[in-house]
Amino acid sequence: MKYLHTMVRVTDLDASLRFYRDALGLEVLRRTEHEAGRFTLVYLAAPGQPEAQVELTYNWDPEVYTGGRNFGHIAFAVDDIYATCQRLMDHGVQVVRPPRDGRMAFVRSPDQISIELLQAGPALAPAEPWVSMPNVGSW
Numbered sequence: 404m405k406y407l408h409t410m411v412r413v414t415d416l417d418a419s420l421r422f423y424r425d426a427l428g429l430e431v432l433r434r435t436e437h438e439a440g441r442f443t444l445v446y447l448a449a450p451g452q453p454e455a456q457v458e459l460t461y462n463w464d465p466e467v468y469t470g471g472r473n474f475g476h477i478a479f480a481v482d483d484i485y486a487t488c489q490r491l492m493d494h495g496v497q498v499v500r501p502p503r504d505g506r507m508a509f510v511r512s513p514d515q516i517s518i519e520l521l522q523a524g525p526a527l528a529p530a531e532p533w534v535s536m537p538n539v540g541s542w
């Protein structure tokens with residue numbers, strides 16, 4: 404068995420690409436338009452990790468997605484959690500759980516999907532502004 408992808412339905416594909424591609428740094432591997440089913444699929448992955456994908460599903464006809472607590476988050480290891488969080492903030496993304504411990508942070512996608520960011524290797528040394536940055540809501 405081989406892990407392929409996690410699929411999330413998105414309400415605004417352009418906003419989601421600005422988040423997953425531009426802010427988070429994932430690369431678009433493939434995009435398919437499905438006229439009959441009236442939906443678009445976009446597959447993304449971390450650079451150099453094409454085997455572990457996020458599949459964005461965009462239904463052309465608007466739907467309301469009520470996410471249950473059963474879905475937790477999608478997690479990524481990052482080389483520098485401070486730089487990653489700064490880039491996300493520079494793209495207008497709120498860091499709901501700042502990396503005060505130099506190790507873990509959470510952000511949410513435009514559709515409120517939780518994204519966990521974990522520092523690869525040892526935690527970074529405590530540093531401002533992260534040390535004194537409060538949580539924002541839940542994740």
Ligand SMILES: C[C@@H](O)C(=O)SC[C@H](NC(=O)CC[C@H](N)C(=O)O)C(=O)NCC(=O)O
Nearest residue numbers: 408410412440441442443444458460461462
């Ligand atoms: C190609 C493979 O990775 C897929 O996931 S296609 C699965 C297929 N997706 C859709 O039909 C997308 C549009 C649909 N309206 C939806 O929102 O899912 C599918 O069978 N989806 C059903 C599901 O529960 O994922």
Ligand code: NI
Nearest residue numbers: 408409410458
């Ligand atoms: Ni799929």
